[in-house]
C-alpha cells in the first residue's frame with residue numbers, strides 16, 4: 001500500500017517523540033552483561049530495538065517489560081549459544097554492536113537481517129574484532145548472513161577508525177571489556193558518545209582523552225559492569241522530521257518535549273538555525289548523563305547554507321530531512337563529504353537526488369557533495385518515492401509532502417516501524433495530512 005502526504009498548514013501542539021534508538025540499543029546491551037538488574041525508562045519500542053532485546057534473550061539475558069512501561073534487564077556473566085541465527089531485522093546498530101559484545105565469548109553466533117541489512121558492509125567491524133581474536137564467516141562481499149566465533153582469549157587493541165563511525169567505535173570498546181589489557185579507539189573526528197557515557201555509568205574503567213580535534217577512548221578489560229538506571233531521552237533524529245515539517249509549513253508552532261541534545265547528535269539543530277530557522281531550546285537539563293531540552297519550532301523562511309564535512313558525524317542520519325529543508329530554502333545548499341550516506345539503510349546519497357528530482361527540485365552530486373537548489377516556498381512535489389526499506393527516506397519525503405503544491409507519494413512506509421512506529425498518527429494529530437494512497 002502506497003502512502004500520500006498532502007499540503008497542510010498550522011502544525012500545532014506538544015509532541016512526544018519516542019525514545020532515542022542509539023541509547024535504547026546500548027541500554028539493553030550493557031544491562032545484559034552487567035551484574036544485577038538495570039531499569040530502563042523510555043526505551044524505544046520500535047522493531048530495531050525489540051530485535052536487539054530478542055537477540056539478548058536468545059543469548060541468555062533476561063529482558064522484561066514491567067506494567068509501568070519500564071524495561072528491566074538482568075545481566076548474565078556468560079552468554080549462552082542461541083538456537084539459530086539472530087535476526088537483527090533492519091538494524092546496523094543492533095548487529096554491529098552485538099558483534100563486539102559477543103567477541104569475547106567462546107560461542108558461535110549467526111546473524112542475519114532483512115534485504116537492506118544484508119547489503120550493508122560488516123568488514124568495518126569484522127576487521128578490528130578479528131585483530132582482537134574473534135573469527136567471522138560472512139557472505140561474499142563481507143555482508144550478512146554472517147557467523148561469529150568469539151574467543152575467551154581476546155587481545156586488547158589500539159584501533160584508529162578508518163571511517164567516522166560510532167558503531168565501529170562501540171563494537172571495539174564493547175569487545176575491549178573482555179580483552180586482556182587496555183583497548184583504545186582513536187577517532188580523528190568525534191562521533192556520538194552514548195557508549196562512553198553509559199559505560200562510565202555502569203562502572204567500566206574507561207577514559208577519554210582529546211587529541212588533535214578527535215578523541216582517544218580507552219577501556220580496561222576484565223572489570224565487571226554494575227547494573228544502572230537509564231533514562232532514555234526522546235530521539236533528536238526522530239524529532240528532526242516534525243521539526244522540518246513545522247519549519248516549511250505555514251503557521252506552525254510546535255513543542256517537542258524532552259529531546260536529547262547531546263552536541264554529538266544535535267548538529268541538525270545548529271544547521272537549521274544557520275538557515276534562519278526559528279528553533280530554540282527550552283528548559284535545558286540533564287537526564288541520567290545525557291543533556292535534554294524541549295525544542296520549540298515555528299514556521300520560518302529558510303536560506304541555503306554550506307554544511308562542511310566535519311559536521312557530518314553529529315547529524316549523519318539527518319541529511320535526508322535536511323535536504324528537504326534545503327528544497328524549501330532560498331538559494332543553494334551544499335552538503336559536503338557525504339560518502340557514508342551511501343552505506344546506510346539504503347544509498348541515501350542517491351535516494352536524496354532521485355527523490356528531490358522527482359519532486360521538481362534541482363539536486364545533483366559533485367564528488368561526495370550534494371548540491372540542492374532551493375525553491376523557497378514553491379516546491380512543486382508530485383513525485384513517487386521508492387523508500388527501499390529506509391525509514392528515514394520514507395519519513396523525509398512524507399515531510400516534504402506537507403508543504404508541496406502537489407502531493408508526494410511513497411511506495412512503502414513499513415520501514416518507519418524500525419525507528420518511529422507512530423510517525424503518521426502523531427504527525428496527523430498535529431495537522432499533517434498523510435494517508436493511504438489508492439491509484
Ligand code: S3P
Pocket residue numbers: 021022023093164165166167168170192316317340
Ligand atoms: C549509530 C551510529 C551511526 C548512525 C546510526 C546509529 C549508533 O552509524 O547512522 O543510525 O547508534 O551508533 P555509523 O556508526 O555507521 O555512522
